Amino acid sequence: MAVLKRSRFIALLAIVALLVGSLAGCATKDDGDTSTDGTTTEKLKVGLVQINQQAIFFNQMNDGAQEAADELGIDLTIFNANDDAAKQNEGVANFVTQGFDAIIVVAIDVEGIKPALQEAKAAGIPVVAVDAVVEDDAVNVQVGVDNAAAGAEIGQFVADYMDENAVANKNIGIIGALNSFIQNLRKDSFVEVVEAAGATITQVVDGQNRQEAAMTAAENLFTAQQDTSIMYATGEPAMVGAVAAVRSQDKGASVKLFGWDLTAEVITGIDDGFVLGVVQQDPKTEGYEAVKACKTLIEGGSVASFIDVPIVIVTKANVEPYRAIFK
Numbered sequence: 001m002a003v004l005k006r007s008r009f010i011a012l013l014a015i016v017a018l019l020v021g022s023l024a025g026c027a028t029k030d031d032g033d034t035s036t037d038g039t040t041t042e043k044l045k046v047g048l049v050q051i052n053q054q055a056i057f058f059n060q061m062n063d064g065a066q067e068a069a070d071e072l073g074i075d076l077t078i079f080n081a082n083d084d085a086a087k088q089n090e091g092v093a094n095f096v097t098q099g100f101d102a103i104i105v106v107a108i109d110v111e112g113i114k115p116a117l118q119e120a121k122a123a124g125i126p127v128v129a130v131d132a133v134v135e136d137d138a139v140n141v142q143v144g145v146d147n148a149a150a151g152a153e154i155g156q157f158v159a160d161y162m163d164e165n166a167v168a169n170k171n172i173g174i175i176g177a178l179n180s181f182i183q184n185l186r187k188d189s190f191v192e193v194v195e196a197a198g199a200t201i202t203q204v205v206d207g208q209n210r211q212e213a214a215m216t217a218a219e220n221l222f223t224a225q226q227d228t229s230i231m232y233a234t235g236e237p238a239m240v241g242a243v244a245a246v247r248s249q250d251k252g253a254s255v256k257l258f259g260w261d262l263t264a265e266v267i268t269g270i271d272d273g274f275v276l277g278v279v280q281q282d283p284k285t286e287g288y289e290a291v292k293a294c295k296t297l298i299e300g301g302s303v304a305s306f307i308d309v310p311i312v313i314v315t316k317a318n319v320e321p322y323r324a325i326f327k
Contacts (some may be wrong), residue, residue: 007156016192043075046294047095048104048287049088053080054211055236056262056326057283058106061130064105072295083209092116096123102294107132110181114138126297128290131283133183141293143286143307150311151186151234154279155193157313158230158258159274162197170199173221175238175259177209183234186260186279190232202228203267207238215248216240222249233259239278243269256324262314264326270319280322285309 048065050058062078069076079091079101083106088204095103096119103120107113110132120127128209131144160172172194177183191201202225207214214237220230222245233239239259243266246255252274260279286309293303314322 013248019219036220043056043073044102045075045077045100046102046104046291046300047091047097047098047100047112048076048078048257049090049091049095049106050078050080051106051108052083055261057262057281059237061106061283061287064289066285066287068288068291072291074291074295076291078114079317080109081129083108083252085112088113089116091101092120096120096125100125101298102126102128104128104130104290104294105134106137106240107134107142108180108237110134126294127247128297130290140297141290141303141305143290143293144309145180145311147185148189152193153311154258154260154277155190155197155311156233157277158190158232159194159197161256162199162230167230169227169229170197171202171225172199172230172246173202173225173228174219175202175207175214175215175231175233176204177219177235178204179237180235183209183238184203186234187232190234194242199230207233207241209235209237211237211241211244214238216241218242218245218284219249221245222251222255230253231255231257231259231292234256235259236261236263239263243275246274246279262319262322262326267319267323267326270314270316273316276315280312280314282309282311 052058054205066076080088092103092105093116103125105113113134114136117127117136121138125140126140127138128141128143129139133142174187176187203221205217206215206220231242233242239261240263242257243287246252252272255274257275258277262278262280266275266278289307296303
């Protein structure tokens with residue numbers, strides 16, 4: 001009898017050991033992909049240091065980056081700096097410390113970000129800059145729009161509008177974001193073109209790259225410059241704020257808006273006839289191309305130093321395809 005009990009006890013221990021081993025196998029985290037020979041390889045890790053997640057523009061960029069990451073088997077982490085340049089530096093530093101394979105940055109301060117990017121370079125981590133141009137040897141690839149050229153293009157569009165419509169009062173007000181390097185580029189090149197065409201810039205107000213602040217700034221501009229009927233907004237928050245200000249002050253019949261970046265509100269302004277031309281970028285493609293470039297760089301391949309993503313000036317004549325994007 002003792003021998004039988006001992007045998008049953010040993011058999012029970014064996015069953016328990018098998019169950020524990022099975023459960024342990026189920027609980028093991030799969031941090032990578034299993035190859036054909038049964039070995040596991042860790043996914044490449046790419047960090048995206050973003051400006052904010054309020055603007056549709058940046059969210060679309062994130063979507064494109066995530067789409068590319070999913071297709072290429074990359075582990076993408078997005079850091080939201082909430083419009084704080086110092087936090088962007090912290091985000092880059094964290095990705096370096098954590099041993100990420102590549103870093104994408106959408107810089108707020110193109111000068112202030114450089115020390116952090118140099119840390120990435122020292123660690124052998126490729127850097128891809130998107131949208132804002134960061135002129136530093138730590139940056140391997142620049143993806144985006146030539147903002148100065150695009151600012152000049154929308155400037156010429158406004159100059160042509162004034163000529164074609166025999167606009168006598170060529171006063172122009174600007175709703176900008178004076179803390180944004182790229183929006184200042186868009187402002188300066190625009191101003192150069194329209195002033196050469198005979199326009200006068202009556203006032204530049206600072207929307208601080210925030211919709212609420214931009215709306216207030218635009219309202220103040222409308223009040224202070226009653227003889228200014230053409231307004232130019234240098235980015236999405238400024239454009240949305242300007243559209244809201246036109247409606248709050250019932251200026252739809254007297255003010256014409258030009259600027260950057262579509263939203264549902266801006267498209268409604270086009271339909272209502274007071275938004276006449278909007279520079280539309282392709283942020284989803286920018287994010288997608290940035291992640292693709294990272295993978296190539298990580299694997300030792302070569303990528304063009306600048307990947308140009310073209311713009312379109314959207315008007316009532318060509319807005320239709322964009323409606324589904326901005327429902």
